Amino acid sequence: MENQMEEVLEGIYQKTIAQGDNIITVLQEIQNEFGYVQEESVNWFSARANIPASKFYGVITFYSQFHLTPRGKNIITVCSGTVCHVKGASRIISRLHDNLKLAGDAATTKDMMFTLENVNCVEACSIAPVVLVNNKVYGKMNPEKISKTLKTYKE
Numbered sequence: 001m002e003n004q005m006e007e008v009l010e011g012i013y014q015k016t017i018a019q020g021d022n023i024i025t026v027l028q029e030i031q032n033e034f035g036y037v038q039e040e041s042v043n044w045f046s047a048r049a050n051i052p053a054s055k056f057y058g059v060i061t062f063y064s065q066f067h068l069t070p071r072g073k074n075i076i077t078v079c080s081g082t083v084c085h086v087k088g089a090s091r092i093i094s095r096l097h098d099n100l101k102l103a104g105d106a107a108t109t110k111d112m113m114f115t116l117e118n119v120n121c122v123e124a125c126s127i128a129p130v131v132l133v134n135n136k137v138y139g140k141m142n143p144e145k146i147s148k149t150l151k152t153y154k155e
Contacts, residue, residue, distance in 0.1 A: 008033055009044050017049045023059050027066055036067040064119075072108045072115035074153050077132040081121035084129040088142060092129060093118060095143035099150055113154070 012029045015021075030041045037060055046053040060066040076096060080089045096102075096116050100109050108115040124130045127139025131146055138149055 005040075006044070009041060009048075013045065013048055017045070023051070023056055024063070027056065027059060031066060036070050039068075070108065070112065072112050074114045074134055075117060075132075076114060076150075077117045077119055077122065077135075079120075079122040079124070079128070079130040079132075080118050081125065081128075083125040084121075087129045089129045091143050092131060092141055092146050095146055096150075099147055114150075 009030075012026065012033065016026045016029055026045060027037055030037050030045075034041065037056075042053050042056045042060075045051065046056060060068065078084075078089055078093050078096070080093075093116070100114050100116060102109065102116060107117065122130050122132060122137075124137060124139060127137075129139075129141050131138045131141045131149070133149065133153060138145070141149075
């Protein structure tokens with residue numbers, strides 16, 4: 001581990017664990033700093049705070065807000081709840097996979113510009129199907145509309 005990263009982690013430790021904060025706060029700080037939670041960060045905190053790494057991973061895997069892999073600059077979130085599903089969310093996801101040239105199970109483009117997420121519900125059924133891009137809500141979407149919408153984020 002490089003010294004700069006260790007200094008950042010020590011700063012997070014002093015700001016959180018040393019002040020009595022919980023694992024969720026630690027993980028939020030790590031993710032805010034690095035964009036995702038790296039294995040080496042978990043191992044460092046595990047050793048430094050004498051907390052089993054399994055406790056960190058238990059929290060990471062329970063809460064969907066935490067990510068173990070790098071994410072793209074633009075986060076595209078497609079709702080696949082019941083209403084969105086019935087109104088064509090799967091066609092939107094398929095179009096996004098094609099437009100972004102995502103292979104197989106890949107969620108992030110090779111150039112790190114986009115990450116595609118599929119969620120159970122965004123609580124906007126009245127404007128289904130719904131897509132969020134960087135938390136901006138786009139309702140009544142379809143494959144053609146999402147293609148046009150994405151063009152503005154590619155520029």
